[in-house]
Amino acid sequence: MEVFELIQGIARTDANLIRSVDELNKAIDHIVMLIQDSSSLYLGGSYPSSAFLSITACEEVAKAHIGLFTDGTHPEKNGRNMFRNHKIKHQIAAMPTVPMGKRLENALGKDELERIMSMAQNAGFVQIRENALYFQRENDCLVVPSEKVDRDLARSLVLFAIEAFDDALVGSTKYSYEADDITDALFEQIKNT
Amino acid sequence: MEVFELIQGIARTDANLIRSVDELNKAIDHIVMLIQDSSSLYLGGSYPSSAFLSITACEEVAKAHIGLFTDGTHPEKNGRNMFRNHKIKHQIAAMPTVPMGKRLENALGKDELERIMSMAQNAGFVQIRENALYFQRENDCLVVPSEKVDRDLARSLVLFAIEAFDDALVGSTKYSYEADDITDALFEQIKNT
Numbered sequence: 001m002e003v004f005e006l007i008q009g010i011a012r013t014d015a016n017l018i019r020s021v022d023e024l025n026k027a028i029d030h031i032v033m034l035i036q037d038s039s040s041l042y043l044g045g046s047y048p049s050s051a052f053l054s055i056t057a058c059e060e061v062a063k064a065h066i067g068l069f070t071d072g073t074h075p076e077k078n079g080r081n082m083f084r085n086h087k088i089k090h091q092i093a094a095m096p097t098v099p100m101g102k103r104l105e106n107a108l109g110k111d112e113l114e115r116i117m118s119m120a121q122n123a124g125f126v127q128i129r130e131n132a133l134y135f136q137r138e139n140d141c142l143v144v145p146s147e148k149v150d151r152d153l154a155r156s157l158v159l160f161a162i163e164a165f166d167d168a169l170v171g172s173t174k175y176s177y178e179a180d181d182i183t184d185a186l187f188e189q190i191k192n193t
Numbered sequence: 194m195e196v197f198e199l200i201q202g203i204a205r206t207d208a209n210l211i212r213s214v215d216e217l218n219k220a221i222d223h224i225v226m227l228i229q230d231s232s233s234l235y236l237g238g239s240y241p242s243s244a245f246l247s248i249t250a251c252e253e254v255a256k257a258h259i260g261l262f263t264d265g266t267h268p269e270k271n272g273r274n275m276f277r278n279h280k281i282k283h284q285i286a287a288m289p290t291v292p293m294g295k296r297l298e299n300a301l302g303k304d305e306l307e308r309i310m311s312m313a314q315n316a317g318f319v320q321i322r323e324n325a326l327y328f329q330r331e332n333d334c335l336v337v338p339s340e341k342v343d344r345d346l347a348r349s350l351v352l353f354a355i356e357a358f359d360d361a362l363v364g365s366t367k368y369s370y371e372a373d374d375i376t377d378a379l380f381e382q383i384k385n386t
Contacts, residue, residue, distance in 0.1 A: 023335040030337040037242040142216040144223040
């Protein structure tokens with residue numbers, strides 16, 4: 001399902017997840033903290049934990065973005081809240097507007113950007129977040145997260161998370177511009193690694 | 194259900210999760226990395242992300258500990274794997290032997306240690322790991338992770354994770370003693386904060 005179709009189908013509610021500028025700023029602060037954590041882990045060489053937190057940042061971006069006009073009631077499945085569905089949050093974070101700016105494409109390259117967008121849209125992020133935390137058996141071998149998430153993937157994910165934040169939330173409140181200064185600086189720092 | 198009763202009920206298999214010393218050492222390396230990540234986030238003031246990774250470390254300790262003699266088949270629910278159940282992993286990490294040494298009690302105090310053990314045993318960790326990642330509405334307010342996980346809780350959890358690792362896995366392989374040097378140094382550093 002295309003993301004716009006998905007969002008158009010969402011039930012508008014009076015009891016939205018986010019109900020004021022102050023609340024949106026709180027959510028922005030929280031997302032910036034996740035991006036800072038993910039960035040510092042990446043820069044310290046902890047790629048799996050960094051990747052996990054980058055994906056979490058994307059999930060929270062999606063919630064803050066559409067939580068302004070919905071409580072997350074699922075358009076089709078009554079009783080389910082789409083804010084608790086990882087795949088849907090990843091799809092909403094990967095707005096078609098995210099790859100439109102040149103910054104992310106310049107940092108990742110066109111092919112890698114397409115690969116990351118496709119993973120976000122097709123449950124690839126769901127798999128990565130599991131692989132980034134837990135060891136498991138696979139083809140009769142024990143596989144650990146450091147074998148599943150390498151430096152390049154962690155770098156792509158943190159840059160993607162920053163761009164998704166920028167695209168969805170920066171400009172929504174005055175405070176969001178201050179937050180953007182922090183994440184822009186991290187983007188530049190990580191781009192050059 | 195008492196943890197020993199739980200473990201005694203687990204189906205022994207020939208196809209265990211962990212099948213060699215090398216595999217156990219890989220799992221140990223992964224757990225040490227989680228503890229290092231959690232420690233560095235705690236020391237940098239990122240308490241919610243630290244708490245989440247401390248609890249993840251506990252989960253992986255539980256898997257490595259009993260994954261030596263089982264594939265995780267649930268004793269009662271066929272088709273369910275207990276290694277995918279957060280609450281059960283937390284219960285197994287909180288072995289009665291964990292609080293027996295004096296190191297953790299000296300660092301946390303008796304009451305706080307009892308509180309953490311009780312949370313691990315009674316699904317409190319399940320709640321913390323959610324609260325540590327995601328903002329949500331609660332009593333008509335937007336609540337963010339930094340309001341749910343403070344410095345003291347993050348400190349208790351990382352020290353608990355280190356002790357759980359030490360208790361369950363150190364001594365199991367020669368390499369585990371080298372890993373222990375790393376986590377012991379972190380314990381001392383964090384204890385004094």
